[in-house]
Structure formats: C-alpha cells, structure tokens
Amino acid sequence: MDGIVSVLQFATDGVSQQQQATANNLANSETPGYTAQDVSFEASLQQAIDASAGGTATLTVSPDPSAPASDGNNVQTSTQLVDGQEETLHYQTDVEMLNAQFRLISGAAGGSFS
Amino acid sequence: MSLFSNLSVSGSGIGAAQAWLDTIAGNIANMNDVTPTSEATYGEQAPVLVPSATPGQIGDGVTVAAVVQGDTTGVIASDPSSPLADAQGDVRVPDIQLGAQMVDLIQAQTDYQANTSAFADAKTAYQSALTLGK
Numbered sequence: 001m002d003g004i005v006s007v008l009q010f011a012t013d014g015v016s017q018q019q020q021a022t023a024n025n026l027a028n029s030e031t032p033g034y035t036a037q038d039v040s041f042e043a044s045l046q047q048a049i050d051a052s053a054g055g056t057a058t059l060t061v062s063p064d065p066s067a068p069a070s071d072g073n074n075v076q077t078s079t080q081l082v083d084g085q086e087e088t089l090h091y092q093t094d095v096e097m098l099n100a101q102f103r104l105i106s107g108a109a110g111g112s113f114s
Numbered sequence: 115m116s117l118f119s120n121l122s123v124s125g126s127g128i129g130a131a132q133a134w135l136d137t138i139a140g141n142i143a144n145m146n147d148v149t150p151t152s153e154a155t156y157g158e159q160a161p162v163l164v165p166s167a168t169p170g171q172i173g174d175g176v177t178v179a180a181v182v183q184g185d186t187t188g189v190i191a192s193d194p195s196s197p198l199a200d201a202q203g204d205v206r207v208p209d210i211q212l213g214a215q216m217v218d219l220i221q222a223q224t225d226y227q228a229n230t231s232a233f234a235d236a237k238t239a240y241q242s243a244l245t246l247g248k
Contacts, residue, residue, distance in 0.1 A: 017172055021172045022235075023124045023233075024167075026127055027176040027229060028127070029228060030222075031176055034165055077228050081232075084232050088236075091239040091242060092242045
C-alpha cells in the first residue's frame with residue numbers, strides 16, 4: 001500500500017461496498033430467512049498501512065451475527081439506517097480528503113492550491 | 115455491477131415494498147367480497163420475496179419471485195338477504211382480518227421509507243464522488 005491517494009481510494013471503494021451491503025440489507029428487511037451482511041476493511045487497511053514492507057488490504061463480507069426473528073430474518077432496520085448515514089458521511093470525508101490531496105498535487109505542480 | 119449500482123439495490127427494495135403495499139390494498143378492497151357457498155372466495159395475497167445475490171458476494175437487492183394467494187376457503191357467514199345466499203341463507207366471505215392488514219400496511223410503509231432513505235444516502239455519496247478533482 002503506497003501513497004495516501006491509494007489508501008483513500010481503497011477506503012472510498014470499501015465504504016461504497018459497505019453502503020451497498022446496507023442498502024441490500026434494507027431491501028431484504030422483510031425477506032424470510034435472510035441473514036444480514038457485514039462488510040469490513042478497516043482493520044485490514046490499517047494493517048497494510050502499518051506493514052513496513054507494504055501490505056495488501058482486503059475487503060471481507062461476513063454474515064451479521066445478531067439473532068434472527070421468528071421468520072429467520074435478522075435485519076435490524078434501525079441499525080442499518082444509522083449505518084447508512086454513517087457510511088455516507090464517511091464517504092464524503094474520504095472524497096474531501098482526496099480532493100485536498102489533489103489540490104496539494106496541483107499546487108505543487110505549479111497550479112492553484114484552491 | 116453497474117455504475118451507481120447502490121441506487122438499483124435500494125430501487126429493488128422500494129419495488130418489493132410497493133408490491134407488498136399493492137397486495138395489502140387488494141386484500142382490503144376484497145375484504146367484503148361475497149360468493150355463494152358452492153364457490154371459492156378471495157384468498158389473501160402476499161408477495162414472495164427472495165434475495166437476489168451471487169453466493170459469497172454483497173447482495174444485489176431483493177426480487178419479488180411471485181404473488182401467492184392464500185386459503186380460498188374463507189368463512190361461512192349467514193346473510194339470508196344476499197341474492198347469493200344458499201338454501202340455508204349462508205354465503206362464503208374471505209377470511210381477511212382488517213387489523214392484520216393494517217399492521218402489514220404500516221410495516222410495508224416503514225420498509226418503503228427505509229429503502230428511500232438508503233437510496234438518498236447512495237445518491238449523496240455518488241454526488242460527492244462527482245466533485246472529485248473539481
């Protein structure tokens with residue numbers, strides 16, 4: 001993993017995948033027997049950043065461990081809605097930081113810093 | 115996986131909630147149906163929802179696989195004034211409880227709203243992605 005841009009690029013993609021999982025969980029909130037999906041990449045990305053020789057971050061899709069209701073569905077609508085908002089803000093933050101990085105590069109290349 | 119695919123995932127959820135709302139509306143509209151005891155009556159309808167997913171990957175939303183009709187036996191009610199009544203003055207009416215339908219209605223509505231919220235989240239995120247490099 002080299003460079004802040006590639007770290008942010010991976011994070012932006014990861015958050016987008018998390019958002020898809022959340023949207024999918026909400027779409028299936030009434031599907032009998034459906035198990036919610038969790039997507040995580042943060043720990044793996046952190047490890048890749050920490051690895052001195054440069055590591056590879058991965059994205060993991062895992063089933064949500066919470067107990068299912070009587071129809072076998074374990075989607076908690078409230079949790080998913082909160083996750084959805086959180087992921088959107090997270091995404092915007094990542095995009096903002098990428099833009100800041102691009103402004104620095106553009107400034108250093110003789111362009112404008114704003 | 116298409117561009118802006120998160121929007122279509124929520125779109126499928128909205129579609130499923132809409133299908134559910136439609137069946138509930140149909141059930142309530144047919145609550146007071148009357149048929150002769152020799153015939154079947156209206157059976158409560160419900161959508162069959164299945165996840166649309168490739169194993170091991172993040173799901174692609176939900177699909178309405180079918181709309182099933184429940185028990186058409188209904189219940190026998192006494193209504194001698196009905197022109198459809200048999201010799202005993204009985205008719206067949208659907209076995210639909212308004213209370214249960216209203217509970218389903220609220221659930222379907224909440225489901226719809228939750229999907230709309232996820233749709234808005236995806237839209238906001240994609241819009242911010244479009245500012246990259248500006």
